Amino acid sequence: MGDVARLAHVGTMTVSRVLNGTARVSAETAQRVQTAIDQLRYRPNELARAFRGQRSRTIGLIIPYLYDPFFANCAHAVTTVARERGYSVIITASDEDADTEYIEAERMLQRHVDGIAVIPARSRHSRLTKALFGKTPVVAFDRPVSDPAIDVVLVQNTAGSYSIVEHLIEHGHRRIAFMGLSRRLFTINARFIGYRNALQKAGLQESSFFGCDSQQDTLRAIQEKLSESSPPTAFVTSNTLATLHVFSSLLGLGIKIPSEIAFVGFDDFELAALTAPPLTVIRQPAQEMGRTAASLLFERIERGELPKTGNRIVLSVEMVLRRSCGCKHRTDVVIPLSKGSAAVA
Amino acid sequence: MGDVARLAHVGTMTVSRVLNGTARVSAETAQRVQTAIDQLRYRPNELARAFRGQRSRTIGLIIPYLYDPFFANCAHAVTTVARERGYSVIITASDEDADTEYIEAERMLQRHVDGIAVIPARSRHSRLTKALFGKTPVVAFDRPVSDPAIDVVLVQNTAGSYSIVEHLIEHGHRRIAFMGLSRRLFTINARFIGYRNALQKAGLQESSFFGCDSQQDTLRAIQEKLSESSPPTAFVTSNTLATLHVFSSLLGLGIKIPSEIAFVGFDDFELAALTAPPLTVIRQPAQEMGRTAASLLFERIERGELPKTGNRIVLSVEMVLRRSCGCKHRTDVVIPLSKGSAAVA
DNA sequence: CTGTTAGCGCCTTCAA
DNA sequence: TTGAAGGCGCTAACAG
Numbered sequence: 001m002g003d004v005a006r007l008a009h010v011g012t013m014t015v016s017r018v019l020n021g022t023a024r025v026s027a028e029t030a031q032r033v034q035t036a037i038d039q040l041r042y043r044p045n046e047l048a049r050a051f052r053g054q055r056s057r058t059i060g061l062i063i064p065y066l067y068d069p070f071f072a073n074c075a076h077a078v079t080t081v082a083r084e085r086g087y088s089v090i091i092t093a094s095d096e097d098a099d100t101e102y103i104e105a106e107r108m109l110q111r112h113v114d115g116i117a118v119i120p121a122r123s124r125h126s127r128l129t130k131a132l133f134g135k136t137p138v139v140a141f142d143r144p145v146s147d148p149a150i151d152v153v154l155v156q157n158t159a160g161s162y163s164i165v166e167h168l169i170e171h172g173h174r175r176i177a178f179m180g181l182s183r184r185l186f187t188i189n190a191r192f193i194g195y196r197n198a199l200q201k202a203g204l205q206e207s208s209f210f211g212c213d214s215q216q217d218t219l220r221a222i223q224e225k226l227s228e229s230s231p232p233t234a235f236v237t238s239n240t241l242a243t244l245h246v247f248s249s250l251l252g253l254g255i256k257i258p259s260e261i262a263f264v265g266f267d268d269f270e271l272a273a274l275t276a277p278p279l280t281v282i283r284q285p286a287q288e289m290g291r292t293a294a295s296l297l298f299e300r301i302e303r304g305e306l307p308k309t310g311n312r313i314v315l316s317v318e319m320v321l322r323r324s325c326g327c328k329h330r331t332d333v334v335i336p337l338s339k340g341s342a343a344v345a
Numbered sequence: 346m347g348d349v350a351r352l353a354h355v356g357t358m359t360v361s362r363v364l365n366g367t368a369r370v371s372a373e374t375a376q377r378v379q380t381a382i383d384q385l386r387y388r389p390n391e392l393a394r395a396f397r398g399q400r401s402r403t404i405g406l407i408i409p410y411l412y413d414p415f416f417a418n419c420a421h422a423v424t425t426v427a428r429e430r431g432y433s434v435i436i437t438a439s440d441e442d443a444d445t446e447y448i449e450a451e452r453m454l455q456r457h458v459d460g461i462a463v464i465p466a467r468s469r470h471s472r473l474t475k476a477l478f479g480k481t482p483v484v485a486f487d488r489p490v491s492d493p494a495i496d497v498v499l500v501q502n503t504a505g506s507y508s509i510v511e512h513l514i515e516h517g518h519r520r521i522a523f524m525g526l527s528r529r530l531f532t533i534n535a536r537f538i539g540y541r542n543a544l545q546k547a548g549l550q551e552s553s554f555f556g557c558d559s560q561q562d563t564l565r566a567i568q569e570k571l572s573e574s575s576p577p578t579a580f581v582t583s584n585t586l587a588t589l590h591v592f593s594s595l596l597g598l599g600i601k602i603p604s605e606i607a608f609v610g611f612d613d614f615e616l617a618a619l620t621a622p623p624l625t626v627i628r629q630p631a632q633e634m635g636r637t638a639a640s641l642l643f644e645r646i647e648r649g650e651l652p653k654t655g656n657r658i659v660l661s662v663e664m665v666l667r668r669s670c671g672c673k674h675r676t677d678v679v680i681p682l683s684k685g686s687a688a689v690a
Numbered sequence: 691c692t693g694t695t696a697g698c699g700c701c702t703t704c705a706a
Numbered sequence: 707t708t709g710a711a712g713g714c715g716c717t718a719a720c721a722g
Contacts, residue, residue, distance in 0.1 A: 001699065001700070002699090010708075010709085011708065011709045011710075012699090012700080012701090012709090012710095013701080013702095013708070013709060013710080014707090014708060014709080016700065016701060017701095017707095017708085020701085022701085023707080023708090024707070025707070025708080026707060026708090029707080029708085043451070043454070043455050044455065044699085044700080045396075045455065045457065045698090045699055045700075046452075046455040046456045046457070047392065047395050047396045047401060047456060047457045047698095047699085048396055048698075048699035048700045048701095049699080049700060049701080050392050050700095051390075051392045051393055051395075051396040051698090051699080051700080051714065051715075051716095052699075052700045052701055052702090052713090052714055053700080053701070053702095053714090056392060058435075058456075061436075065421065066411075066417050066418075066420050066421035066424060067414065067417045067418045067420075067421040067632075068417075069412065069414055069417070072411050072412045072413075072414070072417040073411075073412045075411050075412075076410065076411035076412045076438060079411060079436060079437055079438055080438065083437060083438075083445075083449070088435050088437070088452065088453075088456060089435065089436055089437065090403075090433050090434065090435055090436075091406075091424060091434055091435075091436040092424055092428060092433070092434065093421060093424055093425065093428075100428075104428070106388070107391075107433065108433075109388070110388050110389065110390065110391040111391045111392060111403075111433060112390065112391070112392045244615065244616065244619065247619060248618070248619050251619065251621075269616075270589065270616075271589065271614075271615075271616040271619075271620070273593070274589065274592060274593050274596065274616075274620060275616070275619060275620060275621070276596075276620070276621035287412075346715065346716070347715090355692075355693085356692065356693045356694075357693090357715090357716080357717090358692070358693060358694080358716095358717075359691090359692060359693075361716065361717055362691095362692085362717095365717085367717085367718095368691080368692090369691065370691070370692080371691060371692090374691080374692080389715085389716080390714090390715055390716075392714095392715085393698095393714075393715035393716045393717095394715080394716060394717085395716095396698065396699075396700095396714095396715080396716080397697090397698055397715075397716045397717055397718090398698090398716080398717070398718095
């Protein structure tokens with residue numbers, strides 16, 4: 001910067017002012033400085049700026065896994081919003097581990113990020129608290145954190161699940177099983193609650209299995225359920241992984257869907273329309289959630305601490321009717337679930 | 346830091362030394378400093394460290410899209426390696442746009458990242474050059490950059506494509522069509538070359554279509570090809586997106602796979618084993634590529650500029666035989682393609 | 691083994 | 707409208 005100043009015959013302050021537009025500089029001087037900048041190909045050292053000023057123009061993003069398509073979509077939206085605002089994003093995967101998450105959050109704080117967006121690791125264990133972050137804004141999304149003072153953006157997990165189970169009931173199913181990962185995951189549990197509510201309202205008995213993490217366990221659980229005296233006639237799954245495992249188990253057992261067993265899942269994915277049969281699912285607005293979380297974070301960062309703390313934004317989901325539920329549509333039928341739906345998220 | 350020094354009755358340098366283990370400090374003093382650090386919950390300002398020192402302990406990662414599962418897997422591997430080494434990762438999506446990519450690379454440079462890993466945007470346009478980066482190490486992966494001085498990690502695109510087409514030929518197919526996105530994409534073009542080589546070796550005529558970006562265009566192209574006087578009996582696709590579009594077109598036309606038309610694709614994906622029929626594909630080692638690229642980058646960063654510049658590492662791919670090619674296996678059969686395979690990547 | 695001095699590149703403050 | 711001084715938090719280089 002000194003070089004630029006010298007070349008333009010001005011003080012470093014003038015260069016700084018031209019760079020930031022902080023104060024009025026005469027057009028002529030500004031021009032001279034600009035020429036010097038171009039000539040020297042001078043680029044300000046962002047590190048020094050961040051160090052000196054209060055803003056690093058960087059936000060942190062912590063998600064469980066980068067390779068999970070749902071999380072990746074969220075992350076993409078966050079990075080896009082950040083770029084539009086001229087911010088950089090420091091990203092890290094927590095591997096769904098609360099300790100890793102905590103350590104990485106601290107590391108980001110040490111790097112003086114201006115804010116952090118996080119999809120918390122398994123909620124029961126997450127050690128993220130408002131206290132840890134101090135003045136640094138934080139917003140959690142997809143799952144809440146235990147500290148209610150932290151903003152959170154969620155989707156209608158319970159209401160979505162409720163609706164899709166209700167749909168199965170409308171198809172005449174009386175014995176519907178819920179297949180999930182672990183109830184310790186907020187979203188899975190919320191979806192299970194929706195399932196349970198729908199069954200209770202219809203006066204039906206619940207039947208669930210948690211542990212669809214592996215293909216083997218899922219297959220075994222399904223075989224067990226199907227060999228009961230009155231086996232389920234329909235399955236709902238908690239998320240894409242469970243959907244994959246249950247679906248392939250069903251196919252592997254040579255079961256015809258939906259004629260013998262109906263099948264629906266929570267969370268849409270690229271290929272859900274191309275399986276045989278195409279899958280009826282609840283679709284979550286992944287990118288919208290990322291955008292919303294990022295926007296909320298920037299509100300906090302740029303407008304300062306808002307008066308109201310502990311915001312909770314709930315985004316609507318959609319039901320995508322295809323064939324696995326028993327419907328006979330030719331193409332996808334998308335049914336938006338408004339916030340005022342049967343159950344609250 | 347001054348506070349810590351005062352509390353421990355030492356100079357700031359001693360605190361610094363305890364923090365970094367730079368020089369030997371008496372156990373007793375170190376203990377006192379440590380206590381003060383804990384008591385004050387002192388955390389070093391990484392920004393100041395980076396600013397002062399030569400290292401920011403941050404690397405940049407630029408990929409076309411975060412939501413593409415293949416890229417996301419690569420990114421996950423890169424962030425994992427970085428975390429193991431104590432580095433942070435600044436990530437950004439170029440949206441496959443060379444200008445965005447260039448701007449973001451510059452921004453990272455301004456932030457003084459210690460190195461950059463990049464999956465370049467459409468190679469013909471990428472403006473990434475060794476000159477832009479100066480002393481900052483860069484490694485490209487998945488696709489090369491035009492500047493041959495930059496290290497690059499690739500997979501056996503041509504050899505993989507060659508092998509899978511050869512497999513189709515062994516199944517007796519004589520008219521095989523290649524369906525791809527754009528030849529302007531390095532990987533797509535390399536795979537097309539492999540296809541072409543395999544056909545030439547067998548004395549067969551090529552038939553290709555580029556533009557499978559949308560479902561409609563793909564369907565139209567397929568209908569056109571199938572209405573030729575001697576239509577193809579097998580299709581190969583260039584990547585997952587093309588696979589999805591071709592596959593659903595074929596299904597939509599009521600064509601039986603593989604009895605009427607055989608079908609194979611480049612690039613495996615989570616659901617390829619669950620479609621009807623399961624898809625035979627070439628599988629790329631996404632995570633391994635990310636790990637390799639990151640490791641190479643850290644070599645450069647930590648060991649300094651290596652003598653040999655312009656490294657080119659080519660990773661092996663595998664052929665995953667399922668049913669869509671005409672094979673009758675019960676489960677996946679994975680055939681690794683060694684580097685010494687028929688065609689060179 | 692430990693402390694002092696100095697300066698990284700920038701911007702806030704104050705004076706001209 | 708412009709410039710000079712000073713310091714952000716840290717550490718290299720030197721002195722003790």
